[in-house]
Amino acid sequence: AQSVSQHNHHVILSEAASLELGCNYSYGGTVNLFWYVQYPGQHLQLLLKYFSGDPLVKGIKGFEAEFIKSKFSFNLRKPSVQWSDTAEYFCAVNGKSSASKIIFGSGTRLSIRP
Amino acid sequence: DGGITQSPKYLFRKEGQNVTLSCEQNLNHDAMYWYRQDPGQGLRLIYYSQIVNDFQKGDIAEGYSVSREKKESFPLTVTSAQKNPTAFYLCASSFRDYQETQYFGPGTRLLVL
Numbered sequence: 001a002q003s004v005s006q007h008n009h010h011v012i013l014s015e016a017a018s019l020e021l022g023c024n025y026s027y028g029g030t031v032n033l034f035w036y037v038q039y040p041g042q043h044l045q046l047l048l049k050y051f052s053g054d055p056l057v058k059g060i061k062g063f064e065a066e067f068i069k070s071k072f073s074f075n076l077r078k079p080s081v082q083w084s085d086t087a088e089y090f091c092a093v094n095g096k097s098s099a100s101k102i103i104f105g106s107g108t109r110l111s112i113r114p
Numbered sequence: 115d116g117g118i119t120q121s122p123k124y125l126f127r128k129e130g131q132n133v134t135l136s137c138e139q140n141l142n143h144d145a146m147y148w149y150r151q152d153p154g155q156g157l158r159l160i161y162y163s164q165i166v167n168d169f170q171k172g173d174i175a176e177g178y179s180v181s182r183e184k185k186e187s188f189p190l191t192v193t194s195a196q197k198n199p200t201a202f203y204l205c206a207s208s209f210r211d212y213q214e215t216q217y218f219g220p221g222t223r224l225l226v227l
Contacts, residue, residue, distance in 0.1 A: 009154065032213065043118075044204065044218040090156060098164075098211035101172065104149075104157040 002027050004091050004105035012111045013081055021076040021108050023065075023091035033074040034092040034102070035065055039084075047089070050074065061085070083114045117141065118219035120205050125224045127192065127199060135190045135222045137205035143217070144210050146188035150174060151202040151221070160203075163188055164211055192224060200226050 005024045013019060025031065035047040048059025055067040065076045074091060091105040118139045127133045139146065145164045149157040159172030163182040177196025182188055188207075192199045203222045208214040 004156075006156075034215075036218075043220055044206075046215045049215065094212050096213070098213055100212050101159055101162070102212055102216070106154055106156040 002093075002103050004093055004103050006089075006091055006105035006108050008108045009106070010109045010111070012113065014113045015083055016080050019076070019078040019081045019085070019110070021089055021091075021110070023074045023076065023105060025072050025074065025091075025093040025103075027072075027093050027095065027103070030096050031093050032096065033065070033067055035059065035063070035074070035076050036090045036092060036104075037087050038090070038107075039087045044090070047076070081110075081112050083112045086110060086112045118205060118207055118217055120203075120219040120222050122222060123220070125222055126227050127224060128227050130194045132191055132193050133224070135192070135203055135205075135224070137188045137190065137219060138186055139188075139205075139207045139217075139219075140186060141207055141209075141217060142185075143207035144185070145208045145212070145214075146182070147206040147208075147216065148172075148178070148180065148188070148190045149204045149206065151204055157204065160190065199224055 003026045033050040037047045038044045048057050050057045050067045058064045063078050088107050088109050090107045092102050094100045094102040121136045147162040148160040158174050161180040163169035179191045205219040206216040208216045
């Protein structure tokens with residue numbers, strides 16, 4: 001079955017701490033991978049995506065993610081978080097065909113202590 | 115400003131009542147989507163449409179209906195057959211299909227009286 005697992009439901013960090021949010025997927029074939037973010041009171045928006053090429057992808061606001069095919073993982077990282085990174089983060093996956101639906105993970109809520 | 119608008123922000127449904135959630139986009143996108151977001155469950159696809167007058171069921175379409183009479187509009191009706199409608203509903207669009215980035219609206223929170 002196709003699925004995305006985000007094992008950390010709620011992560012609490014202090015400002016300047018390093019961040020890594022886990023994402024593992026189960027999906028047959030070649031995949032596209034996404035991280036979306038939902039800041040409080042704002043629309044869900046794309047943080048970064050991987051379609052092909054360099055498995056280390058850089059996104060907005062200093063975030064990056066690494067696609068490790070052998071581990072079926074696409075973990076999100078940031079070396080030093082800020083209070084403004086407080087948000088809910090969703091990992092998502094789909095296949096390469098135009099009809100391949102996106103499967104979202106259950107989300108990780110990130111709280112940053114000032 | 116280009117974007118996706120959803121209305122209303124909050125919607126209350128009485129037992130046995132059908133309610134319709136509005137979604138409009140001015141991004142000239144072909145594809146539009148409806149998702150349901152429940153706490154701890156992420157986003158689940160209800161319906162999607164890649165062209166006008168055509169739409170497909172997603173993973174949880176039972177109790178919902180949609181129409182796509184115009185490219186800009188993709189309203190979702192929550193029917194009385196949906197027994198657990200309380201949720202946050204998100205509309206999204208993308209340029210052509212699932213291979214492009216999806217852009218999301220602000221959402222509608224549906225509550226049952």
